[in-house]
Amino acid sequence: MWTKRKSVILSLICTRVLIGLFVVAAVVLPFMLSGGHYGTSREAGAIYVGMTKETVIALLICAYACFVPAMIALFSLDRLLRNIRKDMVFVGANVRCLRIISWCCFVVAAILLGGWPFITSTLIVVAAAAAFFGLLMRVVKNVIDAACEIKDENDYTI
Amino acid sequence: MGIKINLDICMARRKISAGELAERIGITPANLSILKNNKAKAIRFSTLEALCAVLECQPGDILEYDAGKMKVIVREED
Numbered sequence: 001m002w003t004k005r006k007s008v009i010l011s012l013i014c015t016r017v018l019i020g021l022f023v024v025a026a027v028v029l030p031f032m033l034s035g036g037h038y039g040t041s042r043e044a045g046a047i048y049v050g051m052t053k054e055t056v057i058a059l060l061i062c063a064y065a066c067f068v069p070a071m072i073a074l075f076s077l078d079r080l081l082r083n084i085r086k087d088m089v090f091v092g093a094n095v096r097c098l099r100i101i102s103w104c105c106f107v108v109a110a111i112l113l114g115g116w117p118f119i120t121s122t123l124i125v126v127a128a129a130a131a132f133f134g135l136l137m138r139v140v141k142n143v144i145d146a147a148c149e150i151k152d153e154n155d156y157t158i
Numbered sequence: 159m160g161i162k163i164n165l166d167i168c169m170a171r172r173k174i175s176a177g178e179l180a181e182r183i184g185i186t187p188a189n190l191s192i193l194k195n196n197k198a199k200a201i202r203f204s205t206l207e208a209l210c211a212v213l214e215c216q217p218g219d220i221l222e223y224d225a226g227k228m229k230v231i232v233r234e235e236d
Contacts, residue, residue, distance in 0.1 A: 152199075153199055153200065156192060156197060156198050156199040156200070157198070157199060157200040157201070157202065158185060158189045158190075158192060158193050158198050158200075158201050158202065158205050
């Protein structure tokens with residue numbers, strides 16, 4: 001039977017799998033984008049038609065710049081889920097995790113906005129999605145913060 | 159905070175221990191400790207009633223208002 005505990009464990013597993021996938025992507029991405037000419041001096045042949053060498057380099061810079069906040073956000077998410085698993089839901093540590101995740105989303109949005117002139121205008125949509133998600137996380141953080149205060153008040157009502 | 163809880167005095171008068179008092183009023187020793195150490199943010203009337211019944215006192219014997227501990231914000235008027 002599906003329980004809340006199993007749901008949290010599933011979320012934890014998905015987060016850790018995603019962390020692993022991100023690490024693999026970080027290693028494999030230059031190889032994939034250069035069409036198999038990783039680390040050689042030959043002209044890079046991109047696997048995507050229409051991408052110049054400069055575009056590939058810009059895309060790689062953007063991707064690696066986004067990798068750092070993305071990993072920070074995923075590790076914060078992992079910590080948040082571990083706290084929930086320990087029945088620590090409305091605590092200051094979780095508010096901090098949500099704040100970090102929201103700021104990471106904003107940083108990713110800023111990086112993508114900076115990179116779209118060099119790569120593709122589709123990045124504007126992705127940047128907007130990242131900013132929207134960051135805002136969503138910020139509001140959730142505010143809600144949990146208020147819940148922490150209410151819980152604190154309740155815990156100290158004898 | 160501005161309201162102090164003087165449980166120790168009332169408990170000493172009735173010669174009752176913290177553990178026994180907690181058991182008789184139906185709260186945990188940890189919660190009683192929160193009350194005694196003035197860490198509580200609120201007290202239910204039911205708890206106050208139980209305390210007064212067991213300690214044979216009035217709410218004013220347990221609760222004391224300390225004006226000196228209140229934070230006062232002074233605004234200068236133009």
